[in-house]
Amino acid sequence: MGKVVDFRQKIIDGLKTLYPIMDVDWYDGLFDEQDIADWTLKTPCARVAVMASKSENTFTGELNALLRVVVVLIDENKHVSLDGDSRAWDMVETVATWANQNQFGHPDAAPAQNIQFKRISQPVLRREGVSVGVVEWQSDLMIGINKVLQREFFYDQNGQMITKVPSSRVSILGHVQTAAGLSGDETVDVTPEVP
Structure with missing residues (x-):
């Protein structure tokens, strides 16, 4: 699964957590009255589209994809005429x-x-008691291979980045003699701590 599809799925999963009773799925970014008619069979429901608008090159060699995310929310009147409107606005x-x-x-x-x-205002939908709302935003997603990680770090035979290196113990031995004529050997441990 590519990063864009994985990202879209994370949005869908998040919406399912936000609205557990809502039918949430993806769509291709275009919809018409027939799509809305099909979707109203599962109200309340949401459809998520993630579309690339453009991308920017980065110093790492990756692309910063500027994604346009669109969530279409559909509900319909339940108990009172036009009560779907307030629920759609709330969603x-x-x-x-x-x-x-x-x-x-x-x-x-x-x-x-x-x-x-x-909110999408359309007379035919209003007469049928269908309320449609749209939320849209931009999410930037880094895609591709990070060339800096390939060039600047070391990897083991399994392809895992080496993050810990063997450490050594460094000690300094010195002979100390004071002005009073006392002398002795002093050992100091100067091993650096590795995080």
Whole structure:
């Protein structure tokens, strides 16, 4: 699994934790009325798309992918006419707050930024009692191979980075004689501590 797909899955898993009863899945970034009609069969539900907008080169040789993340939230009226609207706004606000500055548990992701959210107003959907909200943000994700780690560090035969090196014990032996004529040998341990 690539890093982008893994990152998208972490967002999906996070949304499932945020809303345990919600049906959460991915989609390709485009949707129409038929998609919404299909999704309303599973309300409340969320669909997550992660799309690359552009990338930047870094000194490590990796690409900093500037990802555009879009979460579509769908609910429908339950008990009272138009009560889906307040629930959809609540979900939009909750997801926007949750996404803000979140790395979604991915070690190579930067905190989410540029959060945007809105409710989609469409007369046909309103008449059918469907409420749709969208939350969008930018997440930067480092992808590729870090050339600095390849060049600057040593690896064992299994490909694992060597982080501890053998240490040696260093002692200094000196002969000390005082002005009073006393003398003796002094040993000092100067072994550096390895973290």
